[in-house]
Structures are given as structure tokens and as C-alpha cells.
Amino acid sequence: MQLSLEQASALCRMAALGAGASDETARSIATAAIAAEAEGNKAVGLSHYIDYLEALEAGRINGKAEPAISRPALAIYLSDARGGAAHTGFDRIAEDLAKTARLFGVAIFSQKNAYTAGALGYFTGRLAEQGLVAFGATNGPAVLAGSGSTKPVYCTNPMSFACPAADGPPLIIDQSSSATAFVNIRKAAADGKAIPEGWALDNAGNPTTDPAAAMKGALLAFGGQRGANIALMVEVLAAGLSGANWSLDAPWFTGGPDNPGTGLFILAIEPKLLDPDFEKRMKDQLARLNRRYGVHIPGVSKATATEKAAxxxxTVSKDIVERIADFAERHKR
Structure with a gap:
């Protein structure tokens, strides 16, 4: 089915309201999902949005939660999501976070007790669009084996980096610490397709190309021990600093009544205080890497896709639209 971004946004917002969200939460999660879908990141777009709706209905997301935000230091914002969505607390302070980074050079947002964050580049990219360099980290329920382990101890523990470039879209790197995202494993299982070797282990610790077996076993980190170490680093930033659940202690995000209680860490940096010509130098360097050396620049294709979507x-499958519309009908009733 073909939907305008306005139609899709309205449908998603109404569906969240029908599932029990406040208007603020509904707008926050709908905006993030539509942004992911528009840039072509469908794995955490509208198909994943159904997980949010089901979580709202089951109580895994407290749709009425009011994030408690404090400021223990001038450049630090702490948020307790109180079992709500990850996006709401960030949305409340995003502008202040950017202003603080411009004033002090750096600013930190740290959050605990939230549902999973979806596309992490959504957070860092918004800061880069305001001229800031940003780094983000988040965690979730354990699905990834650690270094030397065959059992899941970390989430896919994504990290994201974004920075502005003059006269063009920001550079946005958004990748998991695992060889692939968990939603890709789940989609392969739903489609009855095999997964590549090196992505996962079964529950006996043996390599597998069966996505159903992988979902009962453990995902593997990219780059072996090095990737697993990065997953641990992300875990410390996202869960350790914030007081959120460690991935081992986080309830599963698609079943049961409990919120996974995950963490989110965002660092914002004002590059102009370090180099007033930063954005122009980034533009020139990215152009050189791409044109002379054939380097793929993350973020450019997403910006192009978003422009086309606008x-x-x-284009969304009829089944996904109907499932979201079913929640929206509940709001009307």
C-alpha cells in the first residue's frame, strides 16, 4: 500500500493512542518509526512499530509514563523513563541538550528504565542536523554471546555516531555490535530463509544458519572478540552509567508484562569550539573519500530516501498497515 508520510504518521499516532499511549508518547514513537521507514530502515520501521503497539497493550511500555528528568551537573541530563518509551525523555530535552552542548562544548543524556530504542541513529542524527557531533549507545535483552561465551550475555548493543557536513546531509553511522540486528534474524525466521554462517549459534553453542535455532541460541559479535568487547563497552555506557538493567537482567521486549528497563547514552559535542571550519572540512573529506576512493558514506543514501519518501x-505491506490500523480503530471506539 502507498501512504504519504502524513498519512502514515497519523495512522501510527492513532494506533498508539488506541494501544494506551498518551498523546506525547504516541507522537514520539510514531515520529521515530516513520523516520526509520522513510530512510529505508524497514527492520525498525513500521514492522517493528507493531512490537511497540503490542508492548503498550500488554503493559511492557507504560504509555502514560512521565519521565523524571534531573540535571545533576550543568552538562548532564539524567532521565528515568519509568517504564515508558525511550524516545519521550529525549524528546523533552533535545533542544536543551543541544543548547547546553553549544554553551559548554559537551553535553550528556543518560536514561534508564525504558523500552528498546529502535533506530539509534534517529537520536544522534537529530543532533548532527543541529551542527553537533554525537555518539549514542543503547542496550536491551541479552541475545549476543560475549567473548569466549556461547550463551547470550549482551543485547545487540547498537552504537551510533553522527556529525554535520557543510551543505549536505550529516554523516550517520548506526550499527549493532552483533554481526546483524536481531530483527533481521526474526524476519529470516518468519520468511523461512536461512541466515549466513557466522551470524549465530544454536542453544548447544554450535554454529547455525537456521534463524529459528539462532533465536533460541545466541547471536555472534562482528569481528569476533573485538566486536564482543565493543558490545561490553556499549553495555557500560548505556546500562552501567545510567543504572539501567544489564542485558542479562532485562525482560524480553516481545513477551510478558515487564518493561526491559534498558539504558540510553547520548553524548553531544560542539565542534565549532574545537575547529570553526569543522563542517567544511568534513564536507571536503567525505567528498574526497567518496569520489576518489569509492568509500561509501553512511547517511547520504538515507537522506536521499527520506527526500523521496517526503x-x-x-510503500508498506497491506498486512502491516492492517495490523496498525486495527489498533487505531480501538482509539476511535
């Missing part, structure tokens, strides 16, 4: 709309 003009032409998005």
Missing part, C-alpha cells in the same frame, strides 16, 4: 510517500 515527495512520493512510502
Amino acid at each position: 515527495a512520493r510517500g512510502i
